[in-house]
Amino acid sequence: MRQYIPFLPVVAIYGTLFLTGLLLEGMWQPMALLAFYGALGQVFNIFLGLTGYVDFGYVAFLAIGSYGMAIAASSLYEDLGWWIVPTGFVLAFIMASFLSIAVGAIALRLKGAYFAIATIGVSEGLRYLIEGTGLWGGSMGIIVSRPLREAFGREGANSLSTFWADSILYGIALVAAFITLMILKSRAGYAFLAMREDEEAARVMGIDTTRYKLLAFFISASLGGLIGASAWTLKMNYVFPSDVFDIVYTIEAIIIVLLGGSGTLLGPLVGGLVYGALKYWLAVTFPGLQLLLFAPLILVIIVAFPQGIIGILRERMGSAFRGVIL
Amino acid sequence: MKIRDLESGYGSVQILWGVDMSLREGAITALLGPNGAGKSTLLRSIFGTVRPWKGSILYRDEDILHLPPHRKVDRGIALVPEGRHVFAGMTVKENLLLGAYRKRARERMEGNLGLVFSLFPILEERQDQRAGTLSGGEQQMLTIARSLMASPELMMLDEPSQGLAPKVVEEVFSALTRIREEGVTILLVEQNVENVLSIADYVYILNEGRVVGEGRPDEIEKAGLRKAYLGL
Known part of the structure; x- marks a missing residue:
């Protein structure tokens, strides 16, 4: 049981967001926004945090997942009724997984900057493929409000969009955090740690680095697909x-991920909260100027705290808390 | 281990042009040769971090030419790569435990840790220190010790004396003879000819991707190969 203790702060934070949104008037959307950034950080961290590789095309997995849901909803609603939502999630998962394995099997053989450039290419390429060939509605996209209304009724479709979509997102975020914890606590966690520090040395010790990179890429991508769908x-x-x-x-x-603490359990969640709150606050206080202020602010934070917020906390709090704050 | 007609290289650039070589069990075999002769490429091709093109590597009656590195580790083959690849942020002990990553090695972890500490007492003293704070010589000992944690039967080392003070080089080399006494077969790539000839049981000389000479250290001396190919 001890090994699950670090999961409690994660549950506490998402629980607080969820209840605040539920109980306080007008707070559901802002809390859902924070949860979105927390979840985004959490799933992205499974790849960046564990392997140290930066995927600049990560958004493609959220995108392909959102298409998975849209395709299921728009083409199957007459046959499946409300089953289109679970089907949509399955399709989102499968499409994101396939994309990640196809891209990963090739791009993960590249190192550092080459990998980053290749992944941008995949994401942009996929976008222009869809727009250029008219695949899945091309640049017109897919609009699913009618199928969802037909399947769930007006009321149902409304609560799906304003309540359930966000609630499912909380669920995905928790699952992502739990998977992260399991990996960090397992032998694979040590393998990732070794790879991040020195990939050559890790290979020499018999760690199948390609397999672990592909595994992290796949988990991160498929969960990203679910976020896009929801x-x-x-x-x-x-x-x-x-x-x-x-x-x-x-x-x-x-x-x-960098702001909160790369490769930690709590870091991306805390980073997501800080980022989301900061972005929201700047947009409200300095409308129009937020982007101008945002960039230098982020730059300063990342230069000043390279290990991220959680990295600093762990150092300050000493060994007693190391096991709890992961 | 018997290597036959091994060809290898990077991309389309061929480095090894048909290398034949045999390693005797429990002996130190040294691989000498000028810079760019293909010594490191040969080690990496045997280990699998560079994919060999053709040829065969017979090891315990099995052709292991195309096995990936982790499968080689499972068969008791270890590589100590060039430069000191320690995990700088981890402690000495954590480095060593990671050396026993594969299942086969984990089963013998306790015993191997004892062996490693008896070979390198300094590492036992420093086991809780971060590896990045060790001196160059200690880091080299740690990389050797870490690969011993994998319970190797064949250990290949790529220039372990590189960049070390003469006194430290002696320590590293005497550790190698003690590792040989444990029954580990050693394949050693070196530039440091004097020291190598004093500990090696057999020597191969590699030049331009081919074996151009071989023999016991005294034969190498007599045949003048040392002068011809190594300029010493």
Whole structure:
């Protein structure tokens, strides 16, 4: 049981967000936004945090997942009824998994910067493929409000979009955190640690580095696909390629993970909360100027605290808390 | 281990042009040769971090040419790569335990740890220290010790004396003879000819990707191969 203790703070934070949103008038959407950034950081961290490789095309997995849900909803609603949502999640998972394995099997053989460039290419390439060939509605995207209304009724579709989509996101975030904890506590966790420090030495010790990288890439990507399906398709009821392939989400994910503490359990969640709150606050206080202020602020934080918030906390609190704050 | 007609290289650049070589069990075999002769490439091709093109590597009646590195580790083959690849942020002990990553090695972890500490007492003293704070010589001993944790039957070392003070080089080499006494077969790549000839049981000389000479250290001296190929 001891090994699950680090999971408690995660549950406490998401629980607080969820209840605050539920109980306080007008707080559901802001809390859901924070949960989105927490979840985004959490799933992105499974790859960046564990392997140290930066995937600049990560948003493609959220995008392909959102398409999975949209395709299921728009083409199957007459046959499946409300089953389109579970089917959509399965499809999102499968499509994101396939993409990750196809991309990973090739790109993960590249090192550092080459990997980063290759992944941008995949994400942008996929977007132009969809827009150029008219696949899945091309640049017009897929709008799923009608199928969802038909399957769930007006009331049902409404609560799906304003309540259930966000609630499912909390669930995905918890699952992502739990998987992270399991990996960190297992032998694979040591393998990842060794790879991050020195990939050559890790290989020499008999660690199958390609397999572990592919595993982390796959887990991170498939969970990302579920987020896209829930937080975008179910919540917004539409998918446009220019929105879902927006590189800003990838950059936000990188910032969140580095800000909170890469490779830690709690870091990406805390990073997501701080980032989300900061972005929201700047947009309200300095409307129009937020982007101008945001970049230098983030830069300062990352230069000043390279290990992230959780890294600093762990150092300050000493060994007694090391086992709890992961 | 018997290597036959091994060819290998990087991309389309061929480095090894048909290397033949045999390693005797329990002996130190040294691989000498000028820079760029293909010595490191040969070690990496045997281990699998560079994919060999053709040829065969017979090890315990099995052709292991195309096995990936982790499968080689499972068969008791270890590589100590060039440069000191320690995990700088981890303690000495954590480095050593990671050396026993594969299942086969984990089963013998306790015994191997004792062996390693008896070979390198300094590492036992420093076991809780971060590896990055060790001196160059200690880091080299740690990389050797870490690969011993994998319970190797064949240990290949790529220039373990590189960048070390003469006194430290002697320590490293005397550790190698003690490792040989434990029954481990050693394949040693070196530039440090004097020291190598004093500990090796057999020597191969590699030049431009081919074996150009072989023999016991005294034969190498007599045949003048040492002068011809190594300029010493």
